[in-house]
Amino acid sequence: MMEKIRMTTPLVEMDGDEMTRVLWKMIKDILILPYVDLKTEYYDLGLVHRNETDDAVTVESAEATRKYGVAVKCATITPNAARMTEYDLKEMWKSPNGTIRAILDGTVFRAPILAEGVTPYIPTWTKPITIARHAYGDVYKNTEMQIKKGSKAMLKVIDENGSEESEMIYDFSDSAGIIQGLHNKDKSIEGFARSCFNYALDTKQDLWFATKDTISKKYDHRFKDIFAEIYESEYKSRFEEAGIEYFYTLIDDAVARVIRSEGGFIWACKNYDGDVMSDMVATAYGSLAMMTSVLVSPDGIYEYEAAHGTVQRHYYKYLKGEKTSTNPVATIFAWTGALRKRGELDGISGLCSFADKLEKAVLKTISDGIMTGDLAAISKLTNKRTVDSETFLNEINTRLSNSL
Numbered sequence: 125m126m127e128k129i130r131m132t133t134p135l136v137e138m139d140g141d142e143m144t145r146v147l148w149k150m151i152k153d154i155l156i157l158p159y160v161d162l163k164t165e166y167y168d169l170g171l172v173h174r175n176e177t178d179d180a181v182t183v184e185s186a187e188a189t190r191k192y193g194v195a196v197k198c199a200t201i202t203p204n205a206a207r208m209t210e211y212d213l214k215e216m217w218k219s220p221n222g223t224i225r226a227i228l229d230g231t232v233f234r235a236p237i238l239a240e241g242v243t244p245y246i247p248t249w250t251k252p253i254t255i256a257r258h259a260y261g262d263v264y265k266n267t268e269m270q271i272k273k274g275s276k277a278m279l280k281v282i283d284e285n286g287s288e289e290s291e292m293i294y295d296f297s298d299s300a301g302i303i304q305g306l307h308n309k310d311k312s313i314e315g316f317a318r319s320c321f322n323y324a325l326d327t328k329q330d331l332w333f334a335t336k337d338t339i340s341k342k343y344d345h346r347f348k349d350i351f352a353e354i355y356e357s358e359y360k361s362r363f364e365e366a367g368i369e370y371f372y373t374l375i376d377d378a379v380a381r382v383i384r385s386e387g388g389f390i391w392a393c394k395n396y397d398g399d400v401m402s403d404m405v406a407t408a409y410g411s412l413a414m415m416t417s418v419l420v421s422p423d424g425i426y427e428y429e430a431a432h433g434t435v436q437r438h439y440y441k442y443l444k445g446e447k448t449s450t451n452p453v454a455t456i457f458a459w460t461g462a463l464r465k466r467g468e469l470d471g472i473s474g475l476c477s478f479a480d481k482l483e484k485a486v487l488k489t490i491s492d493g494i495m496t497g498d499l500a501a502i503s504k505l506t507n508k509r510t511v512d513s514e515t516f517l518n519e520i521n522t523r524l525s526n527s528l
Contacts, residue, residue: 126528128161129474135462136188136427137164138220140198141171142434146442147452147513148198151459154517155524159478160463165192169220171201175213182220186227189427193469196462197224197429198455221419224427225259229312230419231319232257233390234402234431236409237416237457240491241505244409251388253405254329257398258316259419261308264395273300306343313350315422320351320392321359321370323420330369330389334378334397347394348372406431411498413451418461428461430454447512449497456486456520478528485524494519 139148156162167185174181189195201207202219225232235254236244271277277293293303324331333351335344355363355370363370373381375397382391393401406415415431431454438448460479467475490499493507500510511519 126159128159129472129478130161131163131466131472131475132470133466134163134165134192135466136185136192136195137166138169138185138195138197138200138429139166140169140200140434142199142201142436142439143442143448143450144199144430144432144434144455145170146439147450147455150514150517151452151456154514154521155456155482156459156463158521159524159528160475169197169200171203171207171211171213171217174200174217174220175211178214179217179220179223182223183227186224189224189228189425193425194462194466195427196458197221197427199430199432199434201434221429222259222264225419228419228421228425228427229315230259230421230425230427231316231323232259232398232402232417232419233323234406234415234417236406237414237453237487238409239414239453239487239499241493241495241503241508242410242414242490242499243502243504246383246408248385249387249409251386252409253382253385253387254323254327254390255398255402255405256316256320256323256331256390256392257402258313258393258395259398260312260316260395262306262395263304265307267305269303271296271301271303273298277303279305308343308346310346310350313347314354316392317351317354318358318422319420320390321355321363322422322424324368324370324390325359325362325366327390328366328368330371331392332371332373332378332381332389333392334373334375335394336375338374344394351392402431410502411451413454413496413498415454416457416461417454426462426465428458428465430458447514449510449516450513451496451498452513452517453486453490457483481527482520482524485520485527488523489516489520492519492523 165188200220203216233256235252275296278290279293280290282288335347337345337348406412412432417429417431419427435450438450441448460483464476464479493505497510500508
């Protein structure tokens with residue numbers, strides 16, 4: 125029996141909900157605890173405990189992440205009206221991810237996990253495409269109004285001295301309508317830019333950024349200008365030294381280029397664009413359960429998670445005592461990402477090596493034809509065998525233990 129790998133600094137561990145919470149414990153018990161003397165500062169972000177603490181636990185977990193620098197998070201429920209009743213909630217608590225992103229001022233990077241036998245729907249994509257989503261403002265923090273016929277809508281700004289500036293949005297003299305007010309902050313855009321540039325250097329990948337500045341000549345153009353200014357003044361020489369490129373283009377041109385590309389780059393998008401494009405990219409690569417997600421702050425704080433939800437349908441089957449073939453790969457890679465980053469920051473090469481070997485064991489299991497139902501449905505392997513989640517994890521462990 126090998127000696128367990130020792131950690132010096134804890135990870136922040138954020139537990140979650142439903143089927144992913146079940147898988148979370150199984151992953152730790154089968155794949156991590158036998159090999160790593162795991163140190164974590166644990167926070168239960170399950171909906172029951174968030175409700176008990178009036179969501180204070182989410183804020184506490186984010187503050188702990190700021191303190192320790194690396195966190196790993198299980199998928200969590202963002203409640204809707206049905207969940208209010210199901211969990212007897214005090215109120216419709218906000219998305220934990222949104223709360224954590226706001227506290228850490230982070231950018232979300234999502235990248236697919238490529239496995240032999242699972243072919244992307246776009247066959248030229250032989251390398252991962254990482255979507256960097258600016259997780260602040262835009263339509264997610266908008267102000268909306270319905271407008272009566274005969275009304276005039278104005279955009280008005282009052283500066284700190286009380287001076288007013290206004291522009292006509294539209295004269296609704298001929299029809300009722302709607303308006304929407306969006307905002308963003310230079311500070312947040314600057315943080316987004318630095319997170320993207322740092323992550324590109326960290327992963328040694330080219331960085332693309334795309335907006336529609338030809339139409340949005342002030343709002344989108346501000347993003348373009350801030351990226352350009354920061355790149356030229358802080359990152360250009362570092363990119364050249366690393367042999368990577370920063371590239372700006374219009375969002376519609378970027379879409380055309382992405383489809384024709386082989387992948388292998390980071391695509392930075394504004395909030396709404398990133399929300400949409402990350403799901404498009406995930407689906408085109410084959411499965412949302414094969415999509416990693418890492419929140420990176422401008423000052424180098426990392427929070428790793430899977431990009432998918434809590435797999436509610438499988439959880440209800442699990443509660444009935446049925447076996448489920450739920451794909452745990454993205455959640456495993458959240459753990460390996462966090463362990464690797466902790467190892468890098470603390471100079472523990474054994475932790476980095478373990479993370480690498482665990483990821484290789486996962487991919488070897490799939491390429492050997494052993495996989496969960498979602499992958500079996502799209503895999504072109506002829507020798508594939510669909511297994512339940514626990515069997516899949518045990519098969520991974522067999523390959524992992526052989527590599528250590």
